[in-house]
Amino acid sequence: MRDKTKTLWTGFRLRCPNCTSGRIFSGLRMNKMCQNCGVYFERPAEGDFLVTIVMVYATTAVLIAGLVFLINMYLPHVSVAAQMIFCLVFGLALSLASHRHWKGFSIALIHLTFGLQCPDNS
């Protein structure tokens, strides 16, 4: 039996939480199902969108708060306007960069919570 943390990490690495070798995304586009084992990735109305958005927001907010703290600690002469612009750009870049990974994490979480869904037992 696989460890649940390892399953979540596998999803975060954009791999299938079931077989660990299929890819969740092809470029920027999410695959509907695993090309290796056939498990569905798209499962409407089960909350993976909400989990993804909350995780992206939470990690970005925590990292922005840490960044503001570090800027004020080591660069106190930087104006508030410059800090806001820098944090806005950093936050947008971080959100875009981490969105696919948190989507994979939420897919793995849904697989752990509701079980696997394959074409033959759906």
Ligand SMILES: [Zn+2]
């Ligand atoms: Zn798979």
